[in-house]
Amino acid sequence: MSETNVENKVERAAHNKSVSLPMSRVRLIMKSSPDVSCINQEAIFLTTKATELFVQHLAMSSYNNGSGKDTNTLSYSDLADTAEDTETFQFLTDILPKKILARDYLKSLQELEEDDDN
Amino acid sequence: MDGDSTTTDTSQLGITGEYMAGGHYVLQAPDDDGDDSLHDHEDGNGCKDNLREQDIYLPIANVARIMKNAIPQTGKIAKDAKECVQECVSEFISFITSEASERCHQEKRKTINGEDILFAMSTLGFDMYVEPLKLYLQKFREAMKGEKGIAVPVSEGLGEELADDSFSNPLSGGLISPDGQQQNVMVYTTSYQQLPGVQQIQLVSHLEKIYLHAALEDGEMMDYEQGENHPLAESLNLYIFLVMSVIHAVVICYHYNFKVCWVISSD
Numbered sequence: 526m527s528e529t530n531v532e533n534k535v536e537r538a539a540h541n542k543s544v545s546l547p548m549s550r551v552r553l554i555m556k557s558s559p560d561v562s563c564i565n566q567e568a569i570f571l572t573t574k575a576t577e578l579f580v581q582h583l584a585m586s587s588y589n590n591g592s593g594k595d596t597n598t599l600s601y602s603d604l605a606d607t608a609e610d611t612e613t614f615q616f617l618t619d620i621l622p623k624k625i626l627a628r629d630y631l632k633s634l635q636e637l638e639e640d641d642d643n
Numbered sequence: 644m645d646g647d648s649t650t651t652d653t654s655q656l657g658i659t660g661e662y663m664a665g666g667h668y669v670l671q672a673p674d675d676d677g678d679d680s681l682h683d684h685e686d687g688n689g690c691k692d693n694l695r696e697q698d699i700y701l702p703i704a705n706v707a708r709i710m711k712n713a714i715p716q717t718g719k720i721a722k723d724a725k726e727c728v729q730e731c732v733s734e735f736i737s738f739i740t741s742e743a744s745e746r747c748h749q750e751k752r753k754t755i756n757g758e759d760i761l762f763a764m765s766t767l768g769f770d771m772y773v774e775p776l777k778l779y780l781q782k783f784r785e786a787m788k789g790e791k792g793i794a795v796p797v798s799e800g801l802g803e804e805l806a807d808d809s810f811s812n813p814l815s816g817g818l819i820s821p822d823g824q825q826q827n828v829m830v831y832t833t834s835y836q837q838l839p840g841v842q843q844i845q846l847v848s849h850l851e852k853i854y855l856h857a858a859l860e861d862g863e864m865m866d867y868e869q870g871e872n873h874p875l876a877e878s879l880n881l882y883i884f885l886v887m888s889v890i891h892a893v894v895i896c897y898h899y900n901f902k903v904c905w906v907i908s909s910d
Contacts, residue, residue, distance in 0.1 A: 561744050570783050
């Protein structure tokens with residue numbers, strides 16, 4: 526059956542390329558950057574693989590550095606801490622702001638205003 | 644009360660960066676609801692930077708799976724952490740792409756290739772990825788060579804994949820009846836199921852859209868960007884289109900018992 530042969534070949538090729546993230550979506554994200562016209566297929570593949578490595582890297586660093594070891598859970602604060610501490614992940618500080626409670630924020634706001642008045 | 648605090652959070656997020664020196668902070672409701680905070684965080688970003696309104700993310704299931712494989716087996720991942728990494732990933736991709744794109748522009752090239760990506764990685768501090776990526780690239784190139792050897796079946800495969808959608812697609816045919824009026828006839832082509840080429844032809848009028856659709860569904864199969872079609876596949880499709888148009892016309896004539904066909908030819 527030619528159908529199954531073709532499907533098998535494509536599956537094998539995809540498996541050899543071994544990406545677990547959709548390359549089409551990666552291409553969409555890449556194209557959303559300004560001034561980007563054409564992207565080579567190799568470039569998309571490399572970016573996809575790099576993204577996988579990045580996710581592994583980020584997850585592992587955050588888990589090991591944060592409170593994950595104690596609580597056995599990777600939480601948002603682990604990620605935020607890692608972003609600030611690690612130079613490689615500095616570019617994430619804008620989208621990984623640390624969280625504080627509202628009352629703490631209001632307190633520090635008040636203190637700031639008092640400093641301005643003085 | 645919680646509802647009020649979340650709305651004020653959103654408006655105050657814009658002020659946060661200006662008032663707090665050094666660190667960036669996001670407000671969190673006292674009951675520590677992670678999901679709500681993340682929502683506010685997203686809204687805050689939408690307000691702050693209009694360019695991110697149409698942020699595209701990779702599927703969270705895939706991202707979560709990779710994360711799970713990276714941490715010890717017994718580890719768990721918080722939901723907001725998964726969503727957060729999803730955003731980080733898009734940020735990472737944009738980061739790399741803009742750097743690679745800049746290099747491309749500097750060298751007066753229009754297409755970003757693998758080398759640009761690798762260069763961008765090492766520039767931005769991800770040089771530990773470069774070596775493994777080169778190995779993966781090698782594997783990829785070998786796999787692509789194998790695929791190119793079966794270029795024709797790949798385009799047939801494209802037709803096969805779309806077969807599920809095409810079964811009930813009616814094909815409209817223009818027909819001139821004996822009284823000289825044109826009738827639009829809907830011809831259902833399900834009887835053509837056996838021939839993969841024909842399945843492809845059913846959608847030939849929307850060929851570009853289909854290639855784009857297939858590209859979006861499975862990027863690995865397409866070698867070319869939108870607007871570019873594989874030359875071999877394109878000429879093959881044109882050939883098939885011409886042949887099948889003729890056959891199609893003949894079949895329609897048979898369907899109407901020759902009458903119309905002969906009426907037209909006699910005029």
